[in-house]
Amino acid sequence: MSKINLRKKLEKFSEHWSPKVIAEMNDYQFKLVKIKGDFVWHNHADTDETFIVIEGEMKIEFEDKTVELTEGEMYVVPKGVEHKPYAEKECKIMIIEPRGVVNTGNTEGDLTASNDVWI
Amino acid sequence: MSKINLRKKLEKFSEHWSPKVIAEMNDYQFKLVKIKGDFVWHNHADTDETFIVIEGEMKIEFEDKTVELTEGEMYVVPKGVEHKPYAEKECKIMIIEPRGVVNTGNTEGDLTASNDVWI
Numbered sequence: 001m002s003k004i005n006l007r008k009k010l011e012k013f014s015e016h017w018s019p020k021v022i023a024e025m026n027d028y029q030f031k032l033v034k035i036k037g038d039f040v041w042h043n044h045a046d047t048d049e050t051f052i053v054i055e056g057e058m059k060i061e062f063e064d065k066t067v068e069l070t071e072g073e074m075y076v077v078p079k080g081v082e083h084k085p086y087a088e089k090e091c092k093i094m095i096i097e098p099r100g101v102v103n104t105g106n107t108e109g110d111l112t113a114s115n116d117v118w119i
Numbered sequence: 120m121s122k123i124n125l126r127k128k129l130e131k132f133s134e135h136w137s138p139k140v141i142a143e144m145n146d147y148q149f150k151l152v153k154i155k156g157d158f159v160w161h162n163h164a165d166t167d168e169t170f171i172v173i174e175g176e177m178k179i180e181f182e183d184k185t186v187e188l189t190e191g192e193m194y195v196v197p198k199g200v201e202h203k204p205y206a207e208k209e210c211k212i213m214i215i216e217p218r219g220v221v222n223t224g225n226t227e228g229d230l231t232a233s234n235d236v237w238i
Contacts, residue, residue, distance in 0.1 A: 006191045025167040025195050025215065028147065048144040054191075072125045072173075076144050096144065096215070 006032065006054055010092050012119045017111050019095060019103055020119040031095045032119070033103075039085040042105035049077045049097045056091030060084070125151065125173055129211050131238045136230050138214060138222055139238040150214045151238070152222075158204040161224035168196045168216045175210030179203070 001023075009022050009032055017039060019031035035058060051060065052074040060067045060075060061084040067075055077083050104112045120142070128141050128151055136158060138150035154177060170179065171193040179186045179194060180203040186194055196202050223231045 001195060001197075003186050003188055003192050003194045006193065023169070023193065023195050025169045026198075026217075030169070030193070050142070050144045050149075067122050069122055074123045074125065074142065074149070076120060076142050078120075079145075098145075 004030075006094065009119055010034070010054065016090070017103065018113045018117070019115075020117055022119060024099065027099050028096060029099050029101075029116075031097075033093050033095055034090055035085060035087045035093060036090045037087065040104055040107055040109060040111055041082055041084045042107045043080050043082045044077075044097070044101055044105045045080055047079050047098050047101060049079075049095060049101070051075050051077070051085070052094045052096070054092045054094055056087065056089060056093075058085060058087040058091040058093060061086060123149075125213065128238055129153070129173065135209070136222065137232045137236070138234075139236055141238060143218065146218050147215060148218050148220075148235075150216075152212050152214055153209055154204060154206045154212060155209045156206065159223055159226055159228060159230055160201055160203045161226045162199050162201045163196075163216070163220055163224045164199055166198050166217050166220060168198075168214060168220070170194050170196065170204070171213045171215070173211045173213055175206065175208060175212075177204060177206040177210040177212060180205060 016036045019033045023030040053069045057070045135155045138152045140148050142149040172188045176189045
């Protein structure tokens with residue numbers, strides 16, 4: 001494999017809420033996502049999910065709290081926990097989770113993205 | 120859990136080659152490490168290992184090539200592959216790998232660090 005430059009990879013796409021795979025470690029994938037506006041409430045029944053903010057600011061709403069994340073901050077959403085990502089302005093993030101995880105988890109709708117799309 | 124600010128966590132220790140755990144995702148751990156100088160040649164027989172540079176520059180030497188990484192760049196070392204991290208000046212990195220992985224892999228020596236040390 002070659003080294004991966006996060007900012008260069010982020011220049012390769014512009015869609016929101018459409019995760020792009022940039023690397024695999026064992027059966028886990030590293031995905032870059034540009035987010036803006038409201039996502040949907042969902043959970044991932046079988047896995048934790050890690051968010052790392054590369055650029056910008058985002059929020060993750062939970063049933064009992066809201067976590068605000070800015071560049072250089074991360075959060076691990078525990079498996080099975082309902083959450084809703086949100087960004088007022090475009091925010092660039094990296095998500096780490098097992099291969100095969102669908103972005104909208106237990107829900108399916110307009111924001112459900114194609115899986116395993118590499119850039 | 121609370122959100123994790125990588126730079127604030129990095130202020131909490133100064134030793135080199137001494138990984139500190141900051142988060143877990145399923146059975147994987149996120150570890151911050153400050154590195155400087157030469158590490159030892161080693162491999163991890165059972166797992167890939169991900170390096171992400173937070174600040175500074177590092178190299179990972181392999182038997183057939185050397186990869187240079189700077190801030191915002193990452194590399195996944197495949198399992199079983201001999202490698203030797205190196206940093207001319209102090210470099211701050213995050214390593215992601217399964218819980219229980221020892222920093223020196225198949226070798227043990229002066230640079231073998233205590234495992235599962237949280238900050």
